[in-house]
Amino acid sequence: MTEPELPDTGFHRLRVARVVAETPDACSLELEVPEDLADKFHHKSGQFLTLRIPSDRTGSVGRCYSLCSAPCEDGPLKVAVKRVRDGYGSNWLCDNAAEGMALEVLPPAGVFTPKSLDTDLLLLAGGSGITPIMSILKSVLAEGTGRLTLLYANRDERSVIFADELTELAAQHPDRLTVVHWLESVQGLPSVSQLAALAAPWAGRETFICGPSEFMAAASAALSELDVNRKRVHLERFVSLSRNPFEVEDTVDASAESTQDNDEAPTRLDVELDGERHSFAWPRQRKLLDFLLEKGLDAPYSCREGACSACACRITSGEVKMLNNEVLEPVDLDEGIVLACQSVPVTDDVSVSYE
Ligand code: FES
Known part of the structure; x- marks a missing residue:
């Protein structure tokens, strides 16, 4: 049976089809997408879902979890969740998620995606x-021609998520996939120079980094040591949302009110979203996301504070200014990607596309 779509806030109920214990402190959740939501939940490799986790204190909290399933795979969407000390959302899911449970989920979002699989x-x-x-x-192995080197660091052998699947994939694609494991229990925490030495043979390639903040800092520093162009490096940071994206908010904020006293003519805004074009007069001090939601558009978002990239869109002409950006990298900005939740107009005409 298809769950009714919940009103207004853009989230949907997805049923947990299966919970798999991946390691002693990590599990993956398979989420069934009903036929009528298939388009909405179509994703690109590297994107994430925002899950609503019940909370006694605040009613619910939003947490982002990356998808580990590839878009080309048939079957449910899959996210992996690892326990974090004092991590409310991950511990709640590892303790409570069960087959048959319905979770409230925002559609896939994020810009940590390769442009080409070749x-x-x-x-x-x-x-x-x-x-x-x-x-x-x-995705690359199934649909592209690119060659891959994965440097994968873990605490110990038991904590390696997807160990068997990676072994199988490496055996199936010996010319295209190289996996290098680093175990802290054997080798200690990887230092910047050790990571640089490991990465050196492949340092010219476009690079994707994701992990705990200390690992990401060391990996980024290692690439800098190798003189890798920052514009070829994509970083995915785990964020804990401080606002609840599931609350319907009054989108009229202080900046909007001040707009009423602002004599400057609004910007002419063209927006392409879900295959439709819209034109609006965009008040100069209004954030793009707030404005589009107020206009009734189904624009994507999650944190609304510049930290997750769920609201990312492309400026195809004109210019905006971002008030906060904790997530987009130079490589994204160069491609005209901005965060709608933090963007105010600069030029008289702005065109925006959500892909
Ligand atoms: S909604 Fe998270 S960065 Fe805009």
Whole structure:
């Protein structure tokens, strides 16, 4: 039976089809997407879902989990969740998620995605950072021609998520996939120079990094040591949302009110969203996402604070200014990607496309 779509806030109920214990402290959840939501939940490799986790204190909290399933795979969407000390969302899911349970979920979002599956890539993952990397890796192997090197760091052998699947994929694609494991229990925490030495043979490739913050900092520093162009490096940071994206908010904020006193003519805005074009007069001090939601458009979002990239869209002409950006990298900005939740107009005409 198809669950009715919940009103207004853009989230949907997906049924948990299966919970798989991946390691002693990580599980993956398979989420069934009903036929009528298939388009909405179509995703690119490397994207994430925002899940609503019940909370006694606040009613619910939003948490983002990367998809480890590849878009080309038939079957349910799959996210992997690893327990984090004091991590409310991950611990709740590992303790409570069960087959048959319905979870409230926002559609896939994020810009940690390769532009081409035919490009050779260097992939660096630490712990549960393997999740979006796995999705990218499987997509490239199944649908592209790119060659892949994965440097994968974990605490010990028991904590390696997807160990068997990676072994199988490496055996199936010996010329295209190289997996290099790093175990802290054997080799200690990887230092910057050790990571640089490991990455050096593949340092010219476009690179995707995901993992705990210390790992990402060391991996980024290693690539800098190798003089890798930052514009070829994609980083995916895990974020804990401080606002609840599931609350319907009054989108009229202080900046909107001040617009009423602002004599400047509004910007002419063209938006392409879900295959439809819209034109609006966009008040100069209004954030793009707030404005589009107010206009009744189904624009994607999650954190609304510049930290997750769920609201990412492309500026195809004109210019905007972002008030906060904690997630987009130079490589994204160069492609005209901006965060709608943080963008205000700069030029008289702006065109925006959601792909
Ligand atoms: S909604 Fe998270 S960055 Fe805009």
